[in-house]
Amino acid sequence: MTAAQRAGGVALPAVAGVALCAALLAAAPGCERKGASTSSDAAAASVAPAPSPATDPALNWGGTTPHDQPPVADPLIAQAEAAMRKADPKFDKFEVDYFSGDLDRDGRDDVAIEYGIGEEGAMRHVAKSVRVLLARNDGLQLQADQTDKFEDCPAVRGIRDGRLWADGLEACMLPFPRTLNYYQFEWRDGGLVRVATEDAQQRVLSRLRAMREAIEAGKVSTLDANLRPGPTIKGETAPAPDPVFADAKRRRAFADAIGLLSHLELQRLDDHERSASFVKPRGPDAGERRLHIDTAPDDATVEIDGYTYVVDARATVEWPEGDGVGYHLRWRLIDGELYLEEADAHDLDGLES
Template sequence: MSAAKRARRVALRAAAGVALCAAPLALATGCKRTGASTTSQAAEASVAPAPAPSPAVDPALNRGGTTPHDTPPIADPLLAQAEAVMRKADPGFDRFEVNYVVGDLDRDGRDDVVIEYGIGDEGAMRHVAKSVRVLLARAGRLQLQPDQTDRFADCPAVREIRDGGLWADGLEACMLPFPRTLAYYQFEWRDGGLRRVAQEDPAQRIRSRLQAMRDTLLAGKIEALDDRLRPGPMPGDAEAPAPDRLFAEAGHRRGFVDAVGALAQLPLQRVERSGGDLLSAQADGPHGGQRRLQIEPAAEGTATEAGRYTYVVDARAYLDWPETGGVGYRTVWRLIEGDLYLERAEEVDTESSER
């Protein structure tokens, strides 16, 4: 798979209203403009392809971002104001990739803006680090706050502002074109700065997402899990495939719910293998079988295609439970951008179901 196809999703320069369709990564004729993550989404508008961008903003040279690689943000007055404020503070802030998220961060009822942008040496073709800045709504204007980059232990990737918090990922390295995610963070704005209030590593995220699916099944909301039963995220302009029928069968629902519940409080043990270590927890199940969860970090460069985009896979989870007649059932899940997506579901021999 080529480097371009392994890209997580490439961020473009956030120039409001400008469409950039670089030939190396343009997967369809023309581009679509979509809004940045805001509390009120703007409508999409199609635009014609623009001339090739300069190297400083060529998406083929600025991989590793957090927005689809051929969808620059739609014109937005708040983002335009944020850009103007940032340009006064740092005229070259948008020389590399830029990602904006918008929402009420300080819980005062007004939209604020968080900007993550690449930084690098003059004349460099791509960034080597990233900076995070917060702009809070104050008296009809945006007020730039002190740099918040040191709040992140890893390379920051801001995702969204929701429920009065900033949700962000910690990537393994800013210099890598296709970085894996090392941690998932939730921040709140307290005492003039971002304060980390929650953190999960990939294994913890897998377990919390499995538990969330279990809760949804127990509530009888099976259709709410349709997005989880596809192989990866579905961009809004993509035709989503039909979800897997895994939870249509009562026996599979019961097996999944029982397995996740039985394994929830058990510690994960490291299992050494020649092909790479994995984490495992298991508990006795019915019919003389075992309930088992195994978590395997994905190899560097592991990716999956969804719609017109390609996403980095950070880990895989194998959840097994026994059924009748010496047969068990296995579900394999991909961890992509902090959510689980079903790769496959299949019957397995309960006596030889180790990874």
């Protein structure tokens, strides 16, 4: 899943859309989620022209994805769907997402399913469920409901490295929900066990450290995705990455700054802003390095190439380049990954975070 919602026609701004839907939900049952579905009801309704996800937030399944692409035929997914339909014929009444990968580390692909639940009327699609099907000699076997393992509205991101990766959203009904936590689960003793949790600040720090490690290992090309304004939409041509890391000196300066700053205790500026600084007193690279993280930026959503994304945090890394001039990279945390917002020189006394 991505945080993108396709913009088309006349789209409400994200904040206004959330407020409007909340107001309508309180006032009338007509403002309800009509998430895309593989059910026969949805197929029957498909004869009417479908609104774009941007003009109808109800098409944004759970608030994080346009879901405007038909599902890809996959025998494993078809088997999982058949097993789920046998257990609950109406499991895909609202929407459903499938994720495959080896979760129990037995060398065979398993399947995780995330789907919406709710009631007809104003309370339709109020939550989500997560089910797991494990590969066995006689096929996929449906396991017990795993929804109670999530404290927040679950948004499964995938299965990789023997773990299920998922986000915890603030609400299932909102068109543009913020991500509260980033989770990793392993399959142990018949259920999902949470083995890692990061909030937005921790996620920013871990992604900055991962970028530093890639630079240190000489794997700069693996950072191309980070050097774009936002996620690349499947099926669309990715824009060229910003060339900032093509400059070896600047690449080295960024890695050094992260090495010095990312393990320092961040100082509290207010409820959602933290910063850290380190001053080198002497040498050609003398001066202050600074890291600033804002986990509630004013522009909580941003539109990039016709898609709207939730910005869960903004981070700025800055360092001196000599002669009263500094350089900074500003990143946006979208879908749990950092994307470059700005790369530029600045007066050492004039940068505003």
